[in-house]
Amino acid sequence: MDKLDPAQPESCYERVQVWNVAAADAHLQRRFRQETQRRKSSIHPLNRAMKKLLVFDLDGTLLDSVGGIAASVNRTRADYGFAPLSPEKVASFTGDGAKKLIERSFSDVRLPVPLEEAVGKMVQHYANDPVVDSFLYDGVAEGIRELHNAGWIVTVVSNKPVVVSEKILTHFGLMPYLAENIGGGSGFPLKPAPDALFSLMEKYEVPAENIYVIGDNHTDLNFAKAAGVKSVFCEYGFGVKADAETSYTVNSFSGCVKLLSTVLTEM
Numbered sequence: 001m002d003k004l005d006p007a008q009p010e011s012c013y014e015r016v017q018v019w020n021v022a023a024a025d026a027h028l029q030r031r032f033r034q035e036t037q038r039r040k041s042s043i044h045p046l047n048r049a050m051k052k053l054l055v056f057d058l059d060g061t062l063l064d065s066v067g068g069i070a071a072s073v074n075r076t077r078a079d080y081g082f083a084p085l086s087p088e089k090v091a092s093f094t095g096d097g098a099k100k101l102i103e104r105s106f107s108d109v110r111l112p113v114p115l116e117e118a119v120g121k122m123v124q125h126y127a128n129d130p131v132v133d134s135f136l137y138d139g140v141a142e143g144i145r146e147l148h149n150a151g152w153i154v155t156v157v158s159n160k161p162v163v164v165s166e167k168i169l170t171h172f173g174l175m176p177y178l179a180e181n182i183g184g185g186s187g188f189p190l191k192p193a194p195d196a197l198f199s200l201m202e203k204y205e206v207p208a209e210n211i212y213v214i215g216d217n218h219t220d221l222n223f224a225k226a227a228g229v230k231s232v233f234c235e236y237g238f239g240v241k242a243d244a245e246t247s248y249t250v251n252s253f254s255g256c257v258k259l260l261s262t263v264l265t266e267m
Helices: 012-042 045-049 066-079 087-091 098-105 115-128 140-149 162-171 195-204 218-227 253-266
Strands: 053-056 153-161 180-184 211-215 230-234 248-250
Touching (some): 053 195, 098 115, 140 153, 153 162, 218 230
Parallel strands (some): 153 180
């Protein structure tokens, strides 16, 4: 009797088994390739190529909130017996978080309590009714939805307390289109410190060249610069550009969407 090669099947039955296993494996590999191709074809071309991230400011970019912020500041001033400030004056104090806002809003008087107490009172006033005298800029609701559907990862990073910004974004129906909403109290230093932006870059694995920060204040532009990403300055907002550098400038939110759509086709 011939000596059997242990590497070869010992019978025709075993050879058939090996053939069946190989055939089944080839079939599974074909199915896997087909399913992979099907999934790729169902994903927006943007996602097949490279992820793209948008980081929006809130006040003065998505939301005209001057009236609401001024109302909360003036309620706080009234709590301590001081006269109200004009909305325009309060608007000039925004952009650097609640603490700086109150510090500037009481710079003309002597606060009878620690600054932190006044900050807490103002935040509470604002949190109780964060959408009073506030509204989305023209085109924001449709524009955010359009950008989301085009495949952008859409986020908001604001220096406003996050508990307040979440209420606002929920009220105006924007939360379903946002991957992240980061604000004061989220565990990151406020803008222009780039920590929150670096966290988003790492979490979503997006390179710096595919990230755009959109805002109306020098704080936003310096935030982008510190992280080495592009910026879009919204001159329709109530912030101040100062001497900060920007990659692009727009005068309406619809103009911002048009710009980003053009950028998308060029990527």
